[in-house]
Amino acid sequence: MLASAWSDLVRGAVDRRHGFHVPVVASIGLDGAPSARTVVLRRVLPESCELHFHTDLRGPKVAELARDPRVSWTFYDAGRKLQLRVAAVAEVHATGARADEAWARSAPSSRRCYLAPAAPGAQCDAVSPNLPEALRMRVPTVEESLAGRVNFALVATRVTAIDWLHLASEGHERARFERGADGLWSGCWCEP
C-alpha cells in the first residue's frame, strides 16, 4: 500500500489529469493559524521521500516556512476515492543547484507568473493580473522568462508520515505510515 501510494504520487506529478496533480498544502501562519492553499505537485522523489512545489519567493508562505518548516499536504483522487494526508518538512531553495534544475525544467508558460512586478498578496488599488503589460495575453519567450528566475523558489518537502484513506460503500479503509529517524517506514491500520 505504501509503495502504491508513492507510485500514485509520482503519477500525480507527471499527469495533469491525475487527481493528485493539484493538492492543497498547509503551513503554519505567522500568527500561528493554519494557512492552506492549492499548489501544483511538480515533482516526487520516492527514494528520498520528497514532494516538490514551486512558488514565488516574495509570497507570505516563504516567511511562514522559514519560521516553521512543517507542512501538511492533502491529496484527493475523486475517481478512486482515495485521500492521502502527508506530513512533511519543507526546505525552500531559491538559489543553488536544486533550484536551478527545477527552473530549467519549468516551461515558459509556468515561468510567466514569476515575472509579476509586485509581490503576491500585495494590496492594489484595482483588480490586477500582476503581469507585465506585454505578457498579459501571451506566454513569454524563453529569453523573456529569464527575468523571473530571481523570484522563483523550489519548495522541497521531506515526508515524515502518510495517512491513507479509501472510501468504499462496503466500508472505508484507513492506514497510517510513519517514517522513523532511521528512515524506515512502519505502518498500521486505523479506524476510518
Ligand SMILES: Cc1cc2nc3c(=O)[nH]c(=O)nc-3n(C[C@H](O)[C@H](O)[C@H](O)COP(=O)(O)O)c2cc1C
Ligand atoms: C489550481 C491552482 C494551482 C496553483 N498552484 C500554485 C503553485 O504551484 N505554487 C504557488 O505558490 N501557488 C499556486 N497557486 C496559488 C495558491 O493557491 C495561492 O493563492 C498563492 O500561492 C498565495 O498563497 P500564500 O498567500 O499562502 O503564499 C495555485 C492556485 C490554484 C487555484
